[in-house]
Amino acid sequence: MIKLHQVSKNFSQFQAIKSVSLVINKGEIHGIIGASGAGKSTLLRLMNLLESPDDGEVEVNDQKLTSLSSIDLRQARKSIGMIFQHFNLVANKTVFENVAVSLELANYPKKERRNRVMECLQFVGLETFMEKYPSQLSGGEKQRVAIARALANNPQVLLCDEPTSSLDPNTTAEILGVLENVNKSLGVTIVIVSHEMEVIKSICNRVTVMTDGEIYEEVSIEPKGIQDIDDSPKRFVEQLTKDGEMHHA
Amino acid sequence: MPEILVQYEAEIWGAIGETFVMVGVSIFAAVLIGLPVGTLLFLCRKGQMIENKFVFSTLNLFVNIIRSFPFLLLVVFLIPFTRFIIGTAIGTAAATIPLSIIAIAHYSRLVEQSLLDVPRGVMEAAISMGASVKEVIFKFLYVEARSGLVLGLTTSIISFISYSTIMGVVGGGGIGDFAIRYGYQQFKTDLMIYMIIIMVILVQLIQFTGTTVSRMIDKR
Numbered sequence: 035m036i037k038l039h040q041v042s043k044n045f046s047q048f049q050a051i052k053s054v055s056l057v058i059n060k061g062e063i064h065g066i067i068g069a070s071g072a073g074k075s076t077l078l079r080l081m082n083l084l085e086s087p088d089d090g091e092v093e094v095n096d097q098k099l100t101s102l103s104s105i106d107l108r109q110a111r112k113s114i115g116m117i118f119q120h121f122n123l124v125a126n127k128t129v130f131e132n133v134a135v136s137l138e139l140a141n142y143p144k145k146e147r148r149n150r151v152m153e154c155l156q157f158v159g160l161e162t163f164m165e166k167y168p169s170q171l172s173g174g175e176k177q178r179v180a181i182a183r184a185l186a187n188n189p190q191v192l193l194c195d196e197p198t199s200s201l202d203p204n205t206t207a208e209i210l211g212v213l214e215n216v217n218k219s220l221g222v223t224i225v226i227v228s229h230e231m232e233v234i235k236s237i238c239n240r241v242t243v244m245t246d247g248e249i250y251e252e253v254s255i256e257p258k259g260i261q262d263i264d265d266s267p268k269r270f271v272e273q274l275t276k277d278g279e280m281h282h283a
Numbered sequence: 284m285p286e287i288l289v290q291y292e293a294e295i296w297g298a299i300g301e302t303f304v305m306v307g308v309s310i311f312a313a314v315l316i317g318l319p320v321g322t323l324l325f326l327c328r329k330g331q332m333i334e335n336k337f338v339f340s341t342l343n344l345f346v347n348i349i350r351s352f353p354f355l356l357l358v359v360f361l362i363p364f365t366r367f368i369i370g371t372a373i374g375t376a377a378a379t380i381p382l383s384i385i386a387i388a389h390y391s392r393l394v395e396q397s398l399l400d401v402p403r404g405v406m407e408a409a410i411s412m413g414a415s416v417k418e419v420i421f422k423f424l425y426v427e428a429r430s431g432l433v434l435g436l437t438t439s440i441i442s443f444i445s446y447s448t449i450m451g452v453v454g455g456g457g458i459g460d461f462a463i464r465y466g467y468q469q470f471k472t473d474l475m476i477y478m479i480i481i482m483v484i485l486v487q488l489i490q491f492t493g494t495t496v497s498r499m500i501d502k503r
């Protein structure tokens with residue numbers, strides 16, 4: 035579903051991503067975890083070319099994004115949803131308009147837009163919030179609107195950049211529940227970047243651990259949770275603690 | 284009504300009309316050209332959607348140069364240009380040219396500043412949804428920055444009124460010119476004060492309207 039082939043990204047002198055290759059399978063919930071500055075967000079943003087790689091190839095939905103024209107790239111992005119840590123809703127648009135704009139961009143038939151927006155809002159449980167503005171919503175509600183917006187065009191992939199990092203633990207669980215539902219009932223492949231182990235543990239099937247712009251390791255997680263599997267997850271946990279210490283030092 | 288106002292009623296209305304023409308054309312130029320210029324200034328910046336050093340530097344230099352002129356000098360400096368466009372450098376129509384030039388420079392800078400206030404993440408969300416440059420501008424940037432754009436225009440309009448008062452030097456007329464010629468030069472101080480009162484009322488009305496509209500459309 036998503037293939038990164040020897041992808042590199044530099045920010046002036048800093049090598050954010052160092053020739054990383056990664057394959058994410060269809061239907062997976064894939065976590066990317068690592069300390070801050072490890073390149074996990076950059077890696078995610080390469081998947082819809084929000085950052086364009088200096089080297090390497092990015093393939094999503096069997097399309098090589100890195101060789102598309104800008105018009106085709108915009109088209110391709112319509113089937114790659116994305117949500118963010120700070121939600122990034124348009125504050126001057128109502129909940130309804132925030133979701134509808136995504137349909138407008140995709141030239142969704144005008145007459146059916148309203149129904150589609152309603153469907154998406156129902157899916158995230160916010161159908162009664164249509165006329166509200168983002169400033170009237172809680173963080174969790176804003177993220178639900180962002181999810182509805184990202185789902186409007188029936189994407190095959192949903193990219194989540196620290197989706198719960200500005201939410202409290204209860205709301206985090208709620209949003210993770212919604213994401214799990216997106217994966218299970220709509221079959222959307224999900225990639226989640228997070229620095230919180232709990233988040234990754236609770237919903238991911240597979241995890242990529244990043245350090246210093248490289249993949250440290252990839253780990254499969256059984257649904258029962260990470261603590262029950264031996265060896266490699268321990269390294270994963272150790273790695274994270276090590277990173278944490280390095281950070282405090 | 285004071286006798287002196289009755290006596291000069293026709294001239295006063297004429298002067299008000301001239302001010303409206305000069306300021307009206309300036310507003311038109313500000314919105315029609317200043318808004319796109321300000322948007323380009325923003326979008327061509329480093330790290331923005333259509334980053335372009337050449338376009339940015341050129342527009343930036345143009346805006347800075349125009350704005351560093353003392354306005355009176357700009358008017359005089361532009362006389363050949365005005366004559367080329369309008370056919371004459373004298374009169375209300377001719378006065379609109381330097382006013383429009385300063386209006387474009389003035390408002391484009393305020394537009395750029397308003398757009399800089401739009402959270403970067405909103406633009407990223409737009410791009411991630413596959414929005415084109417035009418769609419980002421009209422469906423996201425202007426929507427999110429609209430109250431700032433209105434407030435900026437309000438500030439600009441008030442500056443245009445102020446600039447228009449010195450257009451008497453090229454026979455542009457207007458309330459300011461009337462106040463100088465009749466009030467100051469003919470020692471009718473009361474007439475000058477009435478003109479100032481008219482200007483104060485005008486500015487109050489514009490500021491009130493601008494503030495109210497911008498508050499009404501701001502849902503942030």
